[in-house]
Amino acid sequence: MCTPGLMAPKGAILFPFSGSGGLQMLLRVLWVSLLLLSAVATTGFARADSFEQGLEQLKSKDFSHIEQGIAAIASSQHANTELVLNLLLNGELYRLKKTDELVVVQGKQDKKLIIVNLFDDSGESAQTVSKRKIKKVRINNSIRASLKAALASLKLSSPDVEQRQQAVSQLMGKLTPELYQTLSQRLDIERDNSVQELIEVALAVTDLNSTDSDSAEQQTAVATLSDSLQPAARNALAQFVETTDDAILKSQASKGLRSIDEKRKWAGHAETLFFGLSLGSVLVLAAIGLAITFGVMGVINMAHGELIMLGAYTTYVVQLLMPDNIALSILVSIPAAFLVSAFVGILIERGVIRFLYGRPLETLLATFGISLILQQAVRSIFSPLNRSVATPEFMSGVIEINPVLSLTLNRLYIIAFCLIVFALLFMLLRYTRLGIEVRAVAQNRAMARAMGVRSEWVDAMTFGLGSGIAGVAGVALSQLTNVGPNLGQAYIIDSFMVVVFGGVGNLWGTLVAGLSLGVANKIMEPWAGAVLAKILVLVFIILFIQKRPRGLFPQKGRSAEG
Amino acid sequence: MRLIEEFQHRDKVFDFMMPNTSPALDVGQGYLLYLEDISVSFDGFKAINKLNLYINEGELRCIIGPNGAGKTTMMDIITGKTRPDEGSAWFGQKINLLNMSEPEIAQAGIGRKFQKPTVFEHQTVFANLELAMAGAKGVFTTLMAKLSSSQLDHIDHVLGQIGLKQQRNLLAGALSHGQKQWLEIGMLLMQNPKLLLVDEPVAGMTHQEMDRTGELLTSLAGEHTVILVEHDMDFVRSLANQVTVLHQGSVLAEGTMDQVQNDDKVVQVYLGE
């Protein structure tokens, strides 16, 4: 046992050169503060005592003693409280008959048991005994209930919000009068809104079902529950509607039930919309580079999907290079993938496509050939198997809007990323010199050349830009799916559909088309299934193009000859 | 009640009673083409604005006007390429052009020559003319079609008219620019249309070629009706005929070349304030 007196010399030893006056002054201050500290510690010891006493009481054979012991331990706020209570609850706490010590079984050896003293982490006290030498600390149902309650209320005061939420959720519908009391008290000091709401629901569920409650209390409970989206609240209301005889309460409860269902329906819609937008964002990311090369330059690039694939593989390689810092590797991958894909894109443009301008069908075939070569190259270099790219911590997890609607962070990031890329691209095309030149060449190549625009350079840059964005899309895709040689193929037709649906040469059209196709896909999925939804979308676009061959937002204008 | 009143009109011919097929061309009033109150806009820009134009049968009418006056758009409307927002276009008195597709209009007897010569470059001059030849043009008749000797004569005759007898077996793509223009006019002749729309036929021609084209067009008028869109004033004057000036999508002036040239409004449009 430490006493404050014993601790004092330690401070002196810390300052062996205590000669000068100033230092002495300092020492005195230190001494006083140490005294103060030890005073605080004493109250801690008092609690430690109740913990120890509680442990002693556990050794008794009398259930009531054990129950008192548990209460003492639970109120002690000792660091090991939770450990002991859990051991008890799971029946893992034993008493060594010989020494009357509490022990834990660690393993088996030749029909004998290896035991260690409670709280002995080092295993020094390990010894082998026969089964008969120890006795389990027995508990009955009522003890088990109070154990659970004690554990829950322990968690209830945990500094971690999630722990508290869990605790209340566990207690939901199983409140003993004591726990009811605990929860009510907790409600007064609880600062976190979500925990507050949970506690209110838990209390209301009890109020609703309690025979002691009068109808006014029950009405309040119904009102509280009707406002909550917790599954327990809905269950309680549903059960109440089934069982209650009170007509007024019954109608109130079923009204509440309907309003909950209504909210849940909307939450479902919101979730579908969210999934749809995230799928749509992927489509937009994949298609927007194509919108540039196809829309602005009139070039069909069938290797676009493979440029996306290259971006995804770049992410994979960057991650291999810096395995210790996943988050940073993703950030590095974005410019790296842009550069790799842009470089390959410019190579394709300079090497093949520029000889084929004005012959779109031939361009289509040649770039398709390039896509085959790129696919096989990746297969030969990286193996035909899929590779997985790790997701950085900041992208995993969910944001819970309410109990029935939570948004996964990675999808949220994809949406944001898509919008950022779109905005950057839009500004690039609108406000930079390159953007102006690109649009000039797209509208009238001959005129632009006459004005001194180096159309060859613009072609190469535009193609590089479109390809680079494909690479960036690859980074995003690597976070959603495995990276493999066929990654690009899966997206090329979808991307074309988005561009054609939105109207060629129109970035806004691509954005709207991509997002709406994504949402449409997700809306149809529940009743049509993923594959059929996709087929339906394809058929829809085929029919749509018949009706409006120039897409949603056609480029209008007078053309002398068609 | 209104409905019943409508039924009481004796001269009312209900739409469903109208024959579906193109009725025969009726030029009883002497006019071949009626364009009335036609307007078209592209993206808010009025390309044609309340245009009224009447063409007599057998006439050679020149249409002039500055760039953007709506000349080509007017041709697009007549040939069914562009649908007007409002107005009516009748070929003779019984054929409503606005209800017909391009091939139907062509079959009804309106031929068109584009600004840029468009011939089938991978086929011989002869084949170009054969394809344009008037007659049934359904899929199966075309599949089974055989050239009769009178049709052969017709082709040979036109080949003579456009001066391409020597080139009959040459691929059209190998012709000079002027020869392509003539071939296209020849294709128009093979169609044997009542109305020819000719868009800038002498662009890029030498003076000699221009003269020959002028002769050709003049010789066509009478038997055919010709609408000629042209920029070259000398060429228009050499044809010495009725001239219509278009400006901002409507008719600015009409008359002989001399009348038009002395018109103040025309002078203003062409020369500025």
Added chain:
Amino acid sequence: MTTHPQMYEGIFNKSTIRFLAVLIVVALAVPLLNALDSSNPLHVTTYTMTLMGKYLCYALLAVAVDLVWGYLGILSLGHAAFFALGGYAMGMYLMRQIGDRGVYGDPLLPDFMVFLNWQELPWFWHGFDQFWFAALMIVLVPGLLAFVFGWLAFRSRVTGVYLSIITQALTYALLLAFFRNEMGFGGNNGLTDFKDILGFDLQSDATRMALYVASAVALGLGYIACRMIVTSRLGRVAVAIRDAEARTRFIGYKVENVKLFIFVVSAVLAGVAGALYVPQVGIINPSEFSPLNSIELVVWVALGGRATLYGAVVGAVAVNYAKTYLTAAMPEIWLFSLGAMFVLVTLFLPKGVMGILQRERPDNDDSDGNNLDNGNDLDNSGVKA
């Protein structure tokens, strides 16, 4: 320069006669050599004969593609879909022929349906136990799909790359659909384990020989049919549409109808090719719908030479021979060389191999800026001289 009124090539021009002669020789010689004793050095194995039969089916498919691409200017990236549909129609017939000899021994339901616990035959499987019905469907199903699709697409004037992309979407949609078990076409595995056709054992040499000859005959007839179309005035209208669609419309042709007719004919030919292909390879599954297949067969035609018909045949046989050889010998190399073929043919051989070999035609190729020639002087210098 001739003044003879016979302006155009007939159906049986020199190259057609040459092609048909070669085809007849091949069609007769291979079965004869196959019938020789296996010890004879000239013996052709049944495996080789079946392989060649497969090539003949591909050749017919390529001819069908050349008809729409070479002459009409429609680059269809979905022709494998018509091929596969014809194949499925034949496969369904062959499936019904199995009868109760399947693994599960159900007299009516094919094995995969028993496996999926289906109780009765889906309505669209009825009638396929009759060969005449299956034969009708082989023609009708691809033809009808082409008709509906073409009617929609051509009427709204979808052309060029747009048309190519939506044909690709079409075959992609069908690919996804046929992968579904619920569709009733055997899902992923497709239709296989065929036993006999018209009562003849599919594994016997005689049946294989008959199928081989039938493929050759189909190719010959299909070729002649295409020649009839392209040498008629309709063929010239098609070329006119290819080169100047708007002009063709303004001289009074209903371009939509012409396109539709030729597209449907082409689809039917592709369907017949697929139907002859399936009994020879013994399986049909959804991968036949894959967009890669459609686009690969375009390169056969491009390699051989567009708008020649025989070029399509040469390209189909050459590429497929190379594929058979390379995928066995160096599987890694195959996709590289296929990809390189796409690039090199479009860049350097716009008229295909036949374009170089053929110097006798009085072509004049200095037309400017059209879609068939790129004014490659090296290619054309010999022609002009």
